[in-house]
Amino acid sequence: MSNAMIEARDLSKSYGPVHALKDVSFEVSRGEVLGFLGPNGAGKTTTMKILTCFIAPSGGTAKINGADVFDDPMGVRRSIGYLPESTPLYTEMLVLEYLQFVAKMRGYTGTDARKRIKKAVEQTSLEDVIAKEIRALSKGYRQRVGLAQALVHEPPVLILDEPMSGLDPNQAAEIRELIKEIGRERTVILSTHDLGEVQVTCDRVLIISKGTLVADDTPEELRERSGKASYRLVVAEDAQGDEARVRDLLGKVKGVDRVRARATEAKGELIFAVTPSGSSDIRRDLFQAAVDGKFALLGLEKKAEGLDAIFRDLTTGDAGVPSKPTKTKAAASAEDKKAEARAKKAARDAAKAEADEDEEKDS
Numbered sequence: 001m002s003n004a005m006i007e008a009r010d011l012s013k014s015y016g017p018v019h020a021l022k023d024v025s026f027e028v029s030r031g032e033v034l035g036f037l038g039p040n041g042a043g044k045t046t047t048m049k050i051l052t053c054f055i056a057p058s059g060g061t062a063k064i065n066g067a068d069v070f071d072d073p074m075g076v077r078r079s080i081g082y083l084p085e086s087t088p089l090y091t092e093m094l095v096l097e098y099l100q101f102v103a104k105m106r107g108y109t110g111t112d113a114r115k116r117i118k119k120a121v122e123q124t125s126l127e128d129v130i131a132k133e134i135r136a137l138s139k140g141y142r143q144r145v146g147l148a149q150a151l152v153h154e155p156p157v158l159i160l161d162e163p164m165s166g167l168d169p170n171q172a173a174e175i176r177e178l179i180k181e182i183g184r185e186r187t188v189i190l191s192t193h194d195l196g197e198v199q200v201t202c203d204r205v206l207i208i209s210k211g212t213l214v215a216d217d218t219p220e221e222l223r224e225r226s227g228k229a230s231y232r233l234v235v236a237e238d239a240q241g242d243e244a245r246v247r248d249l250l251g252k253v254k255g256v257d258r259v260r261a262r263a264t265e266a267k268g269e270l271i272f273a274v275t276p277s278g279s280s281d282i283r284r285d286l287f288q289a290a291v292d293g294k295f296a297l298l299g300l301e302k303k304a305e306g307l308d309a310i311f312r313d314l315t316t317g318d319a320g321v322p323s324k325p326t327k328t329k330a331a332a333s334a335e336d337k338k339a340e341a342r343a344k345k346a347a348r349d350a351a352k353a354e355a356d357e358d359e360e361k362d363s
Contacts, residue, residue: 081150
């Protein structure tokens with residue numbers, strides 16, 4: 001039995017000559033928090049609207065918890081909790097009234113509705129504002145109410161489109177922690193263009209650019225696959241450790257592209273950021289430069305390229321030549337198993353056909 005709660009196959013969406021999505025395919029497993037990352041206009045919201053049955057794709061298909069967006073849209077809606085970018089709230093209602101309304105729309109009344117509302121309120125920490133009008137709430141609490149309405153029917157899949165939009169840093173941190181907590185029990189897609197959200201919240205990242213998937217991996221593996229790094233050196237400031245002299249010596253090391261001096265508050269220290277020209281590890285050469293130059297090396301650190309730099313690399317390329325998306329190890333393993341199964345089936349079919357042909361000749 002497949003563990004995939006969300007399956008998208010060759011999703012495309014066109015608005016006349018404009019292609020918002022181009023053959024987008026991915027899967028999200030049970031209990032996984034997926035970051036759907038891309039610049040504005042990349043196709044994130046279009047994908048979310050297709051998965052939630054707000055719009056139909058021009059091509060391809062998608063399934064949520066086994067329900068097809070074409071064949072069983074009501075099954076899809078029952079399986080998802082959706083928080084769109086613009087939170088759908090009736091601001092003149094009390095928080096409790098609104099959640100009662102949402103529960104009734106979902107088909108729950110009486111004791112069942114009260115239990116579900118109580119659980120959603122506890123999950124989103126709305127106890128202190130349950131009797132307040134929604135219009136009197138802060139932006140952060142309104143987002144919590146939006147999350148509560150998405151959780152009332154206890155869906156196995158939660159789809160959140162820019163949930164931190166418009167929040168201050170404190171409010172965003174609260175909502176981020178709430179999403180991580182909810183993600184322990186449910187499959188979550190978090191659509192955003194905020195790199196910080198993805199790095200601290202998500203197990204896996206999809207990056208979309210100009211309607212095309214350009215990456216599918218964990219944040220850590222994306223940085224590893226980039227093959228790029230920078231180096232931070234701390235040098236003692238003395239007769240041999242003069243800033244200009246050290247910068248000049250480091251710049252002559254093979255494989256170094258650029259050397260920049262960094263500000264430091266520590267007395268007697270110089271800090272340099274070294275950018276390599278390739279992907280080879282040059283720490284040994286940098287250390288040897290310190291030995292040859294006779295300056296005291298107090299620290300040498302290799303730092304992987306940040307997700308923000310990788311994001312820019314993947315989303316600012318030529319739109320006509322989309323990058324091939326990377327694959328998670330689990331996804332690659334699953335594809336290998338499927339390919340092996342197909343090969344075995346083809347071999348069995350060929351053997352059966354050959355046997356049937358021999359039997360026909362004998363007869």
